[in-house]
Amino acid sequence: MKKDKYAFWKSSVVQSILASLLCIIIGLLIGYIVLLFINPSGAWGGITTILKNFFTYPSHQASLKYFGSTLVKTAPLLMCALSIQFSYKVGLFNIGAAGQYVAGAGACLFAALAWHWPWYACLLLAMLAGAIFGALSGFLKAYCNVNEVISGIMLNWIGLYAVNMLLTNVKESASPYTQNVASFNSSALMPTLGLDKLFSSNKYVTIAVPLSILIAILIWVILSKTKLGYELRATGFNKDAARYCGMKEKKNIILTLIIGGALAGIGAAFLYLSGYEQWECTQSSVPAMGFNGIAATFLGGLDPIGTIFSSYFIQHITSGGAYLDKTMYSSQISDLISSIIIYLCGFVLFFKYYMTNRINRREERAQAKAKAAAENVSDSQEGGEQ
């Protein structure tokens, strides 16, 4: 049997990876051009700094340590991305992941600081808080036909100010930040299980990192292997058909957003229970984690496993941006560059579509050529016989 030489390029996985890489390259290019405009002399150095991230540290020890820090922030991003992805597979656009994340942050910090709960209890409460926020959107969608994007955005703000208000009770008296979890209630910190040793004693590297990867795999398994995944995806693809064959469409919508919310809530716990950051009780914008999750989801080709890598990449350049030379570029520039790349990540599906078309057309042409060649040969043979 003749092997299809286009089979490799036609595979969906290969196309997703290529499309994602293409987005990254174009994003970097535009970022580079922006840097050129602002200050040409530092542009090349700037873009490499962003890409290098922790490698900018000359010492192996230090770079390993900051690699750990990037991972610490990758875990919550991955959870938010999974939250959005899970909902997306069921046909829901969970932009409320940001608010569910905020709810999770508020819940775990309050439990840790006000009630002195241990980390696992705080984690569960964060999960619950996220799930409740998700459920709110879900109920509104299922029973009042309120678009989940609208209710999600509203809940993002409600969540932000509610959490600011709640956490003001446990903030440091001299600053707008919440108490340091490490010094106030160290039992609320997630255990490191020796992982910190691997990253030059970076104490923020906890089991959150491997857990987030495990959860990504779990989500993949649920979606592709189980009855629940079968039902949820059927509902996402075609809710009329799902209803026709007796699936509980409303229940599925609510359940999806509950799971999505729980994932985002866990994400918040992964960050705040590592002690890496404190909540700023006066912040007036919803943390970007939930929104970056959207980019990570699409860059990851809407696949839980791909999302592990895309989440890491996005966090990598976001962290890398912090090392930009502040004397040449204003401090916002790093956010701008990573935003451009993240923005470009949204085009993955478009590139994938474009690639499929190109390959099909090329294959068609190649086949036509092969056919024509074969005909020529047979023609000349016939001629020879006469």
Next chain:
Amino acid sequence: MDSPYAIEMLGITKKFPGIIANDDITLQLKKGEIHALLGENGAGKSTLMSVLFGLYQAEAGVIKKDGEVVSISDPNAANALGIGMVHQHFKLVECFTVLDNIIMGVEPCKGGFLQKKEARDKVVALSEKYGLMVDPDALVRDITVGMQQRTEILKMLYRENEILIFDEPTAVLTPQEIDELMQIMRNLSAEGKSILFISHKLNEIMSVADRCTVLRKGKCIGTVSIADTTKEELSRMMVGRDVELVVHKDPREPGDVILNVENMTVASKMHKNNAVKNVSFNVRSGEIVCIAGIDGNGQTELVYGLTGLEPLADGSISLCGQDITHASIRNRSVMGMSHIPEDRHKHGLVLDYSLEYNLVLQRYFEPQFVAKNGFLKKKAIRDYAVKLIDQYDVRSGQGPVTIARSMSGGNQQKAIVAREIDKDPQLLVAVQPTRGLDVGAIEYIHKQLVAQRDAGRAVLLVSLELEEVMSVPDRILVMYEGEIVGELDPKKTTVEELGLYMAGAKREAAEQ
């Protein structure tokens, strides 16, 4: 110099990976004639028309207009040559008026302002000339499907197209609307327009076309003059074998009552009145009962009420003696009700799922397909799918892993039929099961329905096709404005009598 042909497509060949969609096809459309293009689903009709319309480029062959070779690189070029098309699925903006839709893209403007008055006069004149009655100021979403189609035709006429392509135009129309369309087509051809009529309905081709070109599996089988041919010959050319146009079934005494519906009332989503009003009937084992009627007389809502997609406003339903009035869709299905839905894309299939996943859509939750821990038994699903594909001859590119969206309409329907029949139901509700299918597939599905009846199942068929209504069932119930207005015996009644009931001109005194 002056060619008798408006359009000639000579030796057209178009290949796709793995398939030759058009293989050396020649189609010559005479000026002022109605030329039918007949073929089963997947015979290459759509591809050929896409080549003519500039959507695809042929690898070989030429297209001539009025005897001169032309190149049609895109739909705009086709428009410039005066080729217009009424698509099977209308391309109208629902919230625009008929007039707005007609002038869209060629709006008459003066200094940037629309000159609607001028356009309106032209549209009114055109609709009077060709007998295309439609209110230019009505919103498209408010008018009937037949009127929407007229709007599409007016769109072509407004652009002064000379060559009109109708892509399966009758699939969505009621019998009356079909008659009107046939008359419109005759008017158009009398006025010198050349018409290409794509269809697989033999009756319509026999009644309206002058000549007919038949395609089968990408090849041109021949062009015949309608005056010299018969329906049987056409269907043989199309399918490649003799087709039984008549449904064979032996007489059979019906058994126990399987489905009993009492005083069913279902509210309408479209208007304030009830869509189904106080309807009572039953279906017994070993019989096929057909609900006939013109589209929109409550059949859809009746089925929704029956299958649980809509709640009943009043009345009760029982299946095999058990009350299912308030049972869930899933419960009804498990209790032995199978449902071949009216709209196979909306309800019948998850188009982005593979064929195998679609084949277990009604039973994925059964222990044979899902383990206790919630994991799907992929092997069992695959084996079951392979068995059904084999048994019901469902054809697809890659077997069980084919994405349902990429399958032909006939095979999608076969997959649904296989799924619903293999459930071994007590009652099979089949709603327009042959809509949009070719003769071969229709024959197949009719045989399946009769086989279910012969196996002692109860079959409730909902149909808009008069031919089907007359040939398949054992009893006919006619619905008109949400009520059952008559019960007829297909052996004793005539199409004319049926038509009178369907149009509401005749009704039986209420029974009992």
